[in-house]
Amino acid sequence: MSAPETDQALPLVAHLTELRDKLLRALLAILIIFIALFPFANEIYAFVSEPLRAILPEGAGMIATEVASPFLTPFKLTLVAAIFLAMPYVLYQAWSFIAPGMYRHEKRLAIPLLVSSIILFYAGAAFAYFVVFPLIFAFFTTVAPEGITIMTDINSYLDFVLKLFFAFGIAFEIPIAAVLLIAAGITTPEALISKRPYIIVGCFVFGMLLTPPDIISQSLLALPMWLLFEIGVLFGRMVQKRRPKTE
Secondary structure, three states: OHHHHHHHHHHHHHHHHHHHHHHHHHHHHHHHHHHHHHHHHHHHHHHHHHHHHOOOOOOOEEEOOOOOHHHHHHHHHHHHHHHHHHHHHHHHHHHHHHHHHOOHHHHHHHHHHHHHHHHHHHHHHHHHHHHHHHHHHHHHHHOOOOOOOOEEEHHHHHHHHHHHHHHHHHHOOHHHHHHHHHHOOOOOHHHHHHOHHHHHHHHHHHHHHHOOOOHHHHHHHHHHHHHHHHHHHHHHHHHHHHHHHHO
8 A cells, every 4th residue: 555655755755856956046046146245235225226316406315214224225135136136047947847847839938938038027127227217206306395305214215116126027027928828828919909908008007006106107117018018919929820830
């Protein structure tokens, strides 16, 4: 009775062991990058906060309202930056774990999607930093009531920008989602196009929920999402045309 149970358990144990090794490698990569970046934690925070500090009125600045914030806030940012930079290697470890169970035509589709998703996430974060941040911070600093000195807490600022980095990074994954849905046969390019009005409204609702309550930042997220949706439908058509040949 015990022999069959052992034979069935061995593959599961082997898979769990392999999964543990992949997770440890990913965590080790994050730790190595974090250790390398930590001596420059203050410089990294200065870089991330530059869009706000560049437009603050004379005499205004950033403050730390908690005793440990001058240390913990750059520490948290450095850890996030380490995860951000290690993400390609982390995703590679995940890919190497699931790839043996995939068919050849699935691998041919998955590899470009994996690479594209990483590039698009980085592109979304870069778009937020170089385009969105200067515009929304300029808006916020100009609408302050008279006599109010703008002095932003460093931890509150970090939470705010990390939320926007994540929002724009996820929003830029829309082409990947569209291609996956079409490739899996869940929907078709024609079906997505027929729902375009609802998707446009959804982009603006998504932008309203994830950005500050002003039309500028909302539009800066919604319009790229709409454009990326159209790009995803375009590439989805290409995948759909190639699918019969692959099968």
